[in-house]
Each structure stands twice: as C-alpha cells, then as structure tokens.
Amino acid sequence: MQDIKPRSGAGALFRALVLLVAAALLALTLVPAAQAAEEPETTTVIPLGRAVGIKLFAQGVLVVGLSDITTDQGVTSPARACGLQKGDVITHINQTKVNDIETVQALLQELDGQPMELTVLREEQSQTMTTRAARCSADGGYKLGAWIRDSMAGIGTLTFVEPKTGLFGTLGHGINDVDTAVLMKLQSGAITPASVASVVKGADGRPGELRGAFSSSKDLGTLFANTKQGVFGRLKDPAACSGTPVPVARPEEVHPGQATILSNVSGTTVEEYTVEILKVYDNTTDTRDLMLRVTDPRLLDRTGGIVQGMSGSPILQDGKLVGAVTHVLVDHADRGYGILAQNMLAQARQAQRG
DSSP: OOOOOOOTTSOTTOOOEEEOOOGGGOOOOOSOOOOOOOOSSOOEEEEEEEEEEEEEEEEEEEEEEEOOEEETTEEEOHHHHTTOOTTOEEEEETTEEOOSHHHHHHHHHHHTTOOEEEEEEETTEEEEEEEOOEEOTTTOOEEOSEEEEEEEEEEEEEEEEOTTTOEEEESSSOOBOTTTOOBOOEEEEEEEEEEEEEEEOOBTTBOOEEEEEEOSSOOSEEEEEEETTEEEEEESOGGGSOOOOEEBOOGGGOOSEEEEEEEEEEBTEEEEEEEEEEEEOSSOSSSOOEEEEEOOHHHHHHHSSOOBTOTTOEEEETTEEEEEEEEEETTEEEEEEEEEHHHHHHHHHHHHHO
C-alpha cells in the first residue's frame, strides 16, 4: 500500500489513496486511461455490484525477487548473474513456452545444469539471456535463484454485464502483482461466486477491507483481458446476472451532485447506497475520473466508507451507469475516486478487438 498525493484542489489532507482490491490484488493504476470511443447508439448494460472471486493465470512467469543458492562450490545466483531483474516476465526456456511454476521447475531438472536461453519480457521489450541452473546442496535440485509467480486471486466487485453478449467488466483498474506493481499479463482466468464474511471497518489513516471466500470449482465467466482500466470477460450464462439495463452515461453527462453505488458488503446481498460526486475531472491521465463521498449512514456504519474489495462498485446517476469505484483516500475513508463507465466500456471493446 502506497501513499499518493491527490489532485490539486482536493485538499491538503487527501495525501493518499489505494486501490480497492482485496488481498493479493492490491496495486496502483497510475497510467493513462482509454479514451471513450464513440458509440453509434446508446449502450445499455446491467449494473451489478456483486462480489466475485477473481482468478488470474499469467502469461509467462513473473520474477518477484532474486535469491542466492548454496551449492557445494559456494553461494551463487544464476538469475542475478545473467541480468534477470525483479519485474521481468520469463516466457520461454530454450524453445519451450512456460506459463507456470511447475513447468519451470521440471525444465530446470531436465536440463541438469546445462546452459539454457531465457526469453524475457522487460517493459514490453523481449530479450534473451543465457545461464545455467545451480544445484542446491540442501536438496540436490537445480534452481535459478529467482522467486517467480504464475497466478493471483482475490475478491473484487462486478461492475456491469452487457445482456446481449455477456460481456462484463470488473474492478475499474488492472490486477498488478503485489510485489512488483507490474500489470499481470493474462494467459487465462475466471470469475467465481463469492460471499463477504466480514468487514474490517475503515478509518481515516487506515483503509478497511472486505473479507470473504470464493468457489474455486465453479466459474461464472472467463476473462479475456487484464487492462489498466479494468478486467474484462464473458459470462458463461448471461441470464445468471439479472437486473434492469440502464444506459451508459457519456462523459459530458456526469456531473457533481447526488448519486448512488451498488455494493455487496455482507454475504451475497447487493444494496444501493447514496453517495455524492464531488468533482468530475477533464482529460485525466489515469483511472481517477471523478471524486466521490459516501453519504449513506448505513454504509458508513458498516464499512466506514470505501474499503478494499469494493473496487468495481457501479456508480449510478440520473438513471445511468456513470462509473465504478476504484480508490479510497487513506486520510478520509468516506471519500475516493472512480473511473468513468464509458472509459471502461471503450477499453473492453478495444480488448475484444485484440
């Protein structure tokens, strides 16, 4: 969790904000937002606010740290010696594609300490490195000297579904690795049913959190994109998420004033809570398109305001979906930021096109 200064005019006390993804999904999203695409006609979606489990399996394996290996010849680190860095993504060992830790481990043992070529992505640029695994004197296994991660999971909030196609959006920001802040490259993933068991109530200076559990055996839908403006996919059965479709507001239709959010802060029940949109920003360079404040006494009593796990809660105003909650101000737990719904939808369309 990092402290970040707010926008000018938001007040000197608003010195920090955090993304609202529970557990391993915490990450910052300080990147340009997708520009809203022009729609030939008004798009309608069903706003949801339902808590879901999110499972993401990476494309390649992410290096989250480097370590030393004790061998019979002394201490060494093949990963460090060949130039591997924290945040690198290993996509191939020799000519074999790697997407999980088990494949990496098996290949290292098969190579038996012989030279190997690593194909690595670093800041979207591909490069190759040559190294050889070292044999650990403690267990006899061949190791690279790198801590790697191939998947992430946590709880977030489903923002909307397009009833005709089953297209859904969630979070309003991307899933970044908790150790490196690198946006995880999606190989595959799914959303699953989730239930909120308890709430760690937020307070000024201490963000709260939704705590719950989700099913690992039943998938509601599959993911096709993890982007800086949200995580997107398709429901297996669009009819499983019922509700009344509403128009997606154009950016110029969103204004300061009363609004509501849909959120799931207990069990599987989604409720509507009152909020106030304090400011709408023009030409933003990240996912903080608007600032909002929770005004509903029920939500303030239950959560203290906006807490981690509420990321993706849909924001409604004038009968339209205007955005999704994405951040909480650390020093003011009742306030946070949101992304415009049109920007989420535009990014989903772009990701669909590939």
